[in-house]
Amino acid sequence: xxxxxxxxxxxxxxxxxxxxxxxxEVELFIGDGEFVGIMGHTGCGKTTLAQIVAGLLPPFAGxxxxxxxxxxxxxxxxxxxxxxxxxxxQYPEHQLFETTVERExxxxxxxxxxxxxxxxxxxxxxxxxxxxxxxxxxxxxxxxFSGGEKRRIAIAGVLVSDPDILILDEPTAGLDAKSRSSLxxxxxxxxxxxxxxxxxxxxxxxxCKYADRIIVLxxxxxxxxxxxxxxxxxxTKTEQYQIGTSQARVISEMLQKRGFKFERKPITYQELLxxxxxxxxxxx
Amino acid sequence: xxQYMPGNSVFxxxxxxxxxxxxxxxxxxxxxxxxxxxxFLLFLTAGASIALAGIGLRNMGKxxxxxxxxxxxxxxxxxxxxxxxxxxxxxxxxxxxxxGFEQGAGVVMRVVFLLVFSRILIATTTPVELTGxxxxxxxxxxxxxxxxxxxxxxxxxxxxxxxxxxxxxxxxRKAQIARGAKFESGHLRDRAKSVLPxxxxxxLAAFRRADELALAMEARGYRKTKAQRKQCKxxxxxxxxxxxxxxxxxxxxxxxx
Numbered sequence: 001x002x003x004x005x006x007x008x009x010x011x012x013x014x015x016x017x018x019x020x021x022x023x024x025e026v027e028l029f030i031g032d033g034e035f036v037g038i039m040g041h042t043g044c045g046k047t048t049l050a051q052i053v054a055g056l057l058p059p060f061a062g063x064x065x066x067x068x069x070x071x072x073x074x075x076x077x078x079x080x081x082x083x084x085x086x087x088x089x090q091y092p093e094h095q096l097f098e099t100t101v102e103r104e105x106x107x108x109x110x111x112x113x114x115x116x117x118x119x120x121x122x123x124x125x126x127x128x129x130x131x132x133x134x135x136x137x138x139x140x141x142x143x144x145f146s147g148g149e150k151r152r153i154a155i156a157g158v159l160v161s162d163p164d165i166l167i168l169d170e171p172t173a174g175l176d177a178k179s180r181s182s183l184x185x186x187x188x189x190x191x192x193x194x195x196x197x198x199x200x201x202x203x204x205x206x207x208c209k210y211a212d213r214i215i216v217l218x219x220x221x222x223x224x225x226x227x228x229x230x231x232x233x234x235x236t237k238t239e240q241y242q243i244g245t246s247q248a249r250v251i252s253e254m255l256q257k258r259g260f261k262f263e264r265k266p267i268t269y270q271e272l273l274x275x276x277x278x279x280x281x282x283x284x
Numbered sequence: 285x286x287q288y289m290p291g292n293s294v295f296x297x298x299x300x301x302x303x304x305x306x307x308x309x310x311x312x313x314x315x316x317x318x319x320x321x322x323x324f325l326l327f328l329t330a331g332a333s334i335a336l337a338g339i340g341l342r343n344m345g346k347x348x349x350x351x352x353x354x355x356x357x358x359x360x361x362x363x364x365x366x367x368x369x370x371x372x373x374x375x376x377x378x379x380x381x382x383x384g385f386e387q388g389a390g391v392v393m394r395v396v397f398l399l400v401f402s403r404i405l406i407a408t409t410t411p412v413e414l415t416g417x418x419x420x421x422x423x424x425x426x427x428x429x430x431x432x433x434x435x436x437x438x439x440x441x442x443x444x445x446x447x448x449x450x451x452x453x454x455x456x457r458k459a460q461i462a463r464g465a466k467f468e469s470g471h472l473r474d475r476a477k478s479v480l481p482x483x484x485x486x487x488l489a490a491f492r493r494a495d496e497l498a499l500a501m502e503a504r505g506y507r508k509t510k511a512q513r514k515q516c517k518x519x520x521x522x523x524x525x526x527x528x529x530x531x532x533x534x535x536x537x538x539x540x541x
Contacts, residue, residue, distance in 0.1 A: 051458065054462055056461060082463070089458070094452070095459040095460060095481075095485055096485065097484035107481065111466065157463060161464065
């Protein structure tokens with residue numbers, strides 16, 4: 001499902017004299033099935049952009065089209081939007097409220113018009129996707145789990161409605177390494193099944209690995225937009241916009257200084273490994 | 285909260301303590317007002333204060349308009365039920381009398397003025413300054429063995445929690461909307477049903493935050509102490525004196541009228 005932003009501006013506290021622009025005339029097209037990483041230092045407008053795409057904030061000016069329909073037009077069916085777009089907030093575990101895990105996860109299906117059995121089937125899929133044994137956890141209270149587990153339950157509660165567009169606002173902040181990489185894999189899998197993914201993150205390594213495209217925001221404007229390799233190739237800009245760079249890229253840079261020659265600029269460990277192997281095979 | 289409007293007016297520069305004292309004078313004046321001349325005086329005071337504080341009439345109008353249903357109900361209740369004597373019009377238990385009209389209009393005007401003046405106070409004073417001012421004004425209570433330092437601490441913590449919790453509530457509300465909670469629905473029933481998914485997480489968040497804060501305070505060595513006086517050097521400016529005298533004058537005039 002495609003996303004199209006036309007001349008989007010957003011201003012906080014717009015009715016006062018001290019209002020501040022969070023987004024300035026943003027133009028963006030995201031095609032069906034793309035995996036897009038959004039980067040930029042804090043306060044650059046990432047979260048605002050994501051919430052506008054999800055229809056959670058009305059833009060100050062401009063239009064948002066999802067699948068070709070203007071979502072802020074009168075008469076647009078918001079229920080459809082909620083079903084199509086899943087949004088994982090930064091601390092999703094804070095949104096838990098139900099008495100049992102199965103009810104918590106099923107909340108998003110409440111108004112979907114599905115039968116009980118269909119709903120439970122979806123809940124089971126979502127929980128298993130997040131690495132839970134459905135029968136064991138279904139009657140437990142979501143509050144009784146640990147932080148990381150709670151977060152996975154909350155994310156299951158978003159995935160359960162099988163969204164075509166998935167927006168994630170730094171969902172890995174504060175997760176341990178194992179849960180982080182498993183979450184990355186799950187999202188990548190959903191993307192392969194056809195979901196459009198918008199991932200806000202500071203983690204250059206995993207974006208390099210999974211994203212097709214990286215967008216960098218600075219002071220409410222898109223300042224870089226392209227495949228990870230292009231974005232991270234420009235070192236002056238990555239430093240200027242404080243987005244960091246992937247470890248593999250740093251290592252390859254160090255190797256290059258010591259005389260190694262790479263044909264491309266490797267940005268993931270896999271690429272680095274391949275390039276090194278090639279280098280040694282050729283006999284250095 | 286979030287009602288504070290940054291600015292550079294005389295009101296913004298004035299001390300919180302001064303503003304609070306003036307506010308109490310004016311409050312007394314508003315409650316004592318009972319004549320047309322008195323209301324006219326209040327009207328002038330309010331107009332001058334709004335202009336000096338640089339808040340803008342539109343903003344003020346919005347604040348008042350938000351309570352229009354409340355005002356109408358008070359006015360109509362007074363109008364219909366005040367007294368059956370000398371009624372212009374009577375029917376069953378309803379009587380419209382001049383006295384009722386006067387009473388209704390008076391009550392509504394008093395509430396409007398209270399609203400206007402408290403809005404000016406809140407719009408020009410940061411919450412932190414306001415609690416600081418309260419702390420100073422409460423100091424005399426120490427004589428009765430009430431520890432004002434702790435009272436002020438409780439107040440300031442409570443005040444500082446408001447924006448944090450309201451931000452949290454907003455986030456959670458958005459998260460539940462994204463999951464399909466029906467806040468946007470026009471039906472009251474749907475909206476009422478959507479309250480629980482927000483109230484429970486916000487409640488939990490409040491407890492979590494309070495716990496964290498208590499730990500953080502302890503970790504930094506917070507002890508029950510006597511009132512810590514942050515603003516020991518209380519320098520009185522000319523404008524502070526002027527403000528207190530002026531507001532006191534308004535109050536006295538009101539009594540005389």
